[in-house]
Amino acid sequence: MASTSAETPSLPGSNYDVFLSFRGEDTRHSFTDHLYEAFRLRGIEAFRDSENLQLGQEIASELIQAIEKSYYAIVVFSEKYADSKWCLDELAKIVECKKNKRLEVVPVFYHVDPSDVRKQTGPFEKAFDEHQKNDKIDREKIQKWKDAMREVGNLSGEHLLPHQRSEAKCIEVIVKEISNKLSNTFSADTVGLVGIKTRVEKLKSDLAMESNDVRIIGIWGTGGMGNRGNSRNSTKVA
Known part of the structure; x- marks a missing residue:
């Protein structure tokens, strides 16, 4: 998962084609792993975090730099995505780069309703309720997280529901789309x-x-x- 550097490089000159933002507990060893491998086989340089990057409380600088140095960001919204402050910090940084550095963002709604992402309802409402109870989290930061979720949730992306669509097909569509865009x-x-x-x-x-x-x-x-x-x-x- 995912990112601040004192000096932010401008595009072109990126280190990565794609940055993957995901909740490791939900998809690290399933959908996201298969997506990462599909990118690798196509020759697309993708960044995903390693589990040891999340030992601290603050988002790792390596992740911030990876977001800043990517052309595309794929956000895999899963049921517990908003449980993680790391994921939400990544998401806020992704939206910041989308506005300032022409980073293109593609959401993947993995076994969740896109409207729940946009409105922070369902499992996301519960997650934000827990964050609100935490006095150590600034209220302004929580609002920034919500705004970022709303913005990315309103983007066109891939919707994957259990037993209704093949994960392999969904991955094929994503990789082909990114490959075509990179070619252009x-x-x-x-x-x-x-x-x-x-x-x-x-x-x-x-x-x-x-x-x-x-x-x-x-x-x-x-x-x-x-x-x-x-x-x-x-x-x-x-």
Whole structure:
């Protein structure tokens, strides 16, 4: 899961294609794990937290930096997502980056009703009631969490209900959508470069972005040129 750094890098130049925000207790060893692996097989650089990052009370700086350095954030809303102050801090940071840094956000409603997310009803109402009872949590922070949930809950995303939709199919749809968007971003990065369009199209064809096959493409040139490259693009050709 998920993130503050004194100096926030601007896009492009991100370290990750996708940041995964999720409640580990609910989906770490199931849906989120399968989604992460599907991204890896497609050559998409995804960030997910490790369990040892959550030993403290405050959100880890590694998570804040990962959010700031990602192109997309996928928020897996599960039944106990709002139980975690970590998840809610991640969510607030994701919304902040969505507004300030063009981070794109895709919600996944995992066995929960999207309206419960937007309105903080059902299991989310219970979670926020518990947070309200905690005198150590600032009321302003709680409102920030609620606003973030409402905003992301209103976004178009994937809704996965038990026994009604295949998890594998849902993951396939998400990975394909992100892959296509990243491919379009790659093309946009080359706008205005003279004589590069045909070369980009040839490279995209060689990469076969829609394929699950592993492709290896060697890149060579003057020493040091690679330092100016976009780290996301390099993951596409690894």
